Amino acid sequence: MDAENTFETVHLLLEDWAERFETPDPTRLDVYMTQIDDLLPAVVGLRVKRLGYLAAIVGLDPGIDMNDLEILYTFCTEQLMIILRFRIPKINGSVPSLCDIIPSAESFERELREMYGVNIVGLRNPGHLYLPDDWKEGVYPLRKGVDLRTAFQNN
Amino acid sequence: MEEIIERKPFEVQVGPQHPALKEPGNFQFTVDGEIVTKASVRLGYAHRGIEKAAEERNWIQNIYLVERICGICSHIHAMTYCLAVEHLANIQAPPRAQAIRVLVSELERIHSHLLWIGVTAHEAGFDTLFMYSWRDRETIMDILENLTGNRVNYSANLLGGVKIDVDGEQKTGILKGIEILEERTKHYLNIVTTDVFFLQRTRGVGKMTQRQAEVMGAVGPTARASGVARDVRIESPYGAYDEFRPNLIIEQAGDLEARFIVRVKELFESYRLVREVLDRLPEGELSVRMPRRIKPAEFAIRVEAPRGELFYFVKSNGTDKPERVKVRTPTICNMTTVVKLVVGHQLADVPMILAGIDPCFSCNDRMVIVRDNRKIETIESRR
Numbered sequence: 001m002d003a004e005n006t007f008e009t010v011h012l013l014l015e016d017w018a019e020r021f022e023t024p025d026p027t028r029l030d031v032y033m034t035q036i037d038d039l040l041p042a043v044v045g046l047r048v049k050r051l052g053y054l055a056a057i058v059g060l061d062p063g064i065d066m067n068d069l070e071i072l073y074t075f076c077t078e079q080l081m082i083i084l085r086f087r088i089p090k091i092n093g094s095v096p097s098l099c100d101i102i103p104s105a106e107s108f109e110r111e112l113r114e115m116y117g118v119n120i121v122g123l124r125n126p127g128h129l130y131l132p133d134d135w136k137e138g139v140y141p142l143r144k145g146v147d148l149r150t151a152f153q154n155n
Numbered sequence: 156m157e158e159i160i161e162r163k164p165f166e167v168q169v170g171p172q173h174p175a176l177k178e179p180g181n182f183q184f185t186v187d188g189e190i191v192t193k194a195s196v197r198l199g200y201a202h203r204g205i206e207k208a209a210e211e212r213n214w215i216q217n218i219y220l221v222e223r224i225c226g227i228c229s230h231i232h233a234m235t236y237c238l239a240v241e242h243l244a245n246i247q248a249p250p251r252a253q254a255i256r257v258l259v260s261e262l263e264r265i266h267s268h269l270l271w272i273g274v275t276a277h278e279a280g281f282d283t284l285f286m287y288s289w290r291d292r293e294t295i296m297d298i299l300e301n302l303t304g305n306r307v308n309y310s311a312n313l314l315g316g317v318k319i320d321v322d323g324e325q326k327t328g329i330l331k332g333i334e335i336l337e338e339r340t341k342h343y344l345n346i347v348t349t350d351v352f353f354l355q356r357t358r359g360v361g362k363m364t365q366r367q368a369e370v371m372g373a374v375g376p377t378a379r380a381s382g383v384a385r386d387v388r389i390e391s392p393y394g395a396y397d398e399f400r401p402n403l404i405i406e407q408a409g410d411l412e413a414r415f416i417v418r419v420k421e422l423f424e425s426y427r428l429v430r431e432v433l434d435r436l437p438e439g440e441l442s443v444r445m446p447r448r449i450k451p452a453e454f455a456i457r458v459e460a461p462r463g464e465l466f467y468f469v470k471s472n473g474t475d476k477p478e479r480v481k482v483r484t485p486t487i488c489n490m491t492t493v494v495k496l497v498v499g500h501q502l503a504d505v506p507m508i509l510a511g512i513d514p515c516f517s518c519n520d521r522m523v524i525v526r527d528n529r530k531i532e533t534i535e536s537r538r
Contacts, residue, residue, distance in 0.1 A: 024452075024453070025242075027391070054372065056455075056468070060479055076391075078390040083455070103491065104370070107491065130202050131199060141207055
């Protein structure tokens with residue numbers, strides 16, 4: 001399937017859930033999704049149509065003053081990249097776990113949870129993957145403006 | 156009277172100090188006698204704060220930072236970062252630079268695969284093979300030192316090109332070294348496919364079907380040894396790989412023997428590519444000018460590192476520093492396979508199965524704290 005056909009298939013599959021589609025370069029399609037509840041059906045749809053494998057989950061903090069985090073679920077086909085983009089609130093933001101559909105998502109989700117403080121609903125092992133066991137609760141090192149020195153000054 | 160003893164699960168901790176490899180990671184294995192019934196992994200012991208630190212450094216400083224994510228595949232990290240940043244800045248390295256990047260990439264792959272053969276042979280108790288392959292690895296390290304000035308962190312990349320060129324004398328040295336290594340590699344392929352004692356440790360061990368490899372998200376030689384036809388250099392060529400194309404090396408057996416065969420055969424492909432690059436090295440400049448500041452944009456790129464698919468996501472914000480550098484290394488993908496594959500195997504097979512994916516904990520753990528007299532510091536505060 002060439003890029004045009006693949007992107008058209010993704011359009012048809014996700015148009016009901018997507019706010020908009022963008023093509024930043026000829027081999028990449030960004031799908032801006034509105035509701036995080038649409039993540040699981042969208043991923044199931046991509047899997048059923050065999051539209052790529054989950055290559056990474058990227059967390060982004062748009063800035064200290066912003067209320068939301070951005071999460072990019074990156075799927076790759078042979079030559080193309082399909083990125084499902086969601087915004088979730090920084091405070092009490094939750095996303096459903098993909099582990100039941102894609103077992104390899106677990107480590108990506110554990111990293112996202114501990115680095116950005118995103119609650120992953122249904123994550124089987126919510127323990128730390130990278131950070132120490134005694135890492136301070138509520139300190140998420142990849143959020144903008146986090147001051148680790150202050151956060152741990154009493155340790 | 157016969158006493159009934161309740162069988163309780165027994166947990167064996169392996170690591171974090173040197174769990175089969177000279178890198179830290181912690182594995183918990185639940186065993187029933189000698190058989191593993193459950194496994195889990197705990198990483199992070201080599202976490203160094205690199206993704207966070209990248210946000211505090213400028214575009215140029217970050218080349219040297221990402222190059223230190225991994226000692227063995229330092230070039231692929233730097234090259235991938237440079238390709239991403241060059242794309243954000245809308246510039247392209249000259250053809251000669253792109254070809255030299257491929258040259259160093261393949262030399263690095265040879266280094267990595269030879270090192271892996273030795274490490275995994277050592278885990279199997281085959282120390283003769285370990286010593287021979289590491290002796291031969293010296294040949295490739297000497298080539299890299301002669302070419303770049305460094306044996307580990309090659310530092311060949313610049314934003315906009317490369318900082319090294321290849322002269323006639325270096326070309327002769329590389330070709331001579333490759334010729335020696337090619338002969339040795341034929342010997343290794345023979346050993347890993349015929350030595351009956353070695354095959355007892357590899358054939359049928361850690362078997363992973365193609366379906367399992369796809370479901371578990373395996374990448375690189377680990378996936379190709381299970382019949383997954385995926386090599387980023389071929390399916391989505393980057394840099395000069397559309398000019399210098401490797402052939403796909405794939406095996407179907409999915410066991411440790413297949414992982415040996417794939418990596419050893421990939422060595423032959425790398426030798427061929429090195430010769431091709433040297434033969435058809437384009438003339439011209441080594442670099443182009445790069446702006447200090449980059450307008451807001453983002454770029455995601457994947458490349459084929461020696462251990463498998465490496466993914467970078469880089470976002471710029473109009474300044475001379477990145478907004479975000481995300482690195483997803485192949486080891487984190489393949490690590491999932493280890494904790495699934497060891498279940499049902501003898502505990503004694505675990506080191507081989509772990510080494511079989513060619514894990515790199517240093518690549519995997521990029522972000523950490525440094526403890527010093529109970530103070531926790533980021534790498535930033537130590538600058």
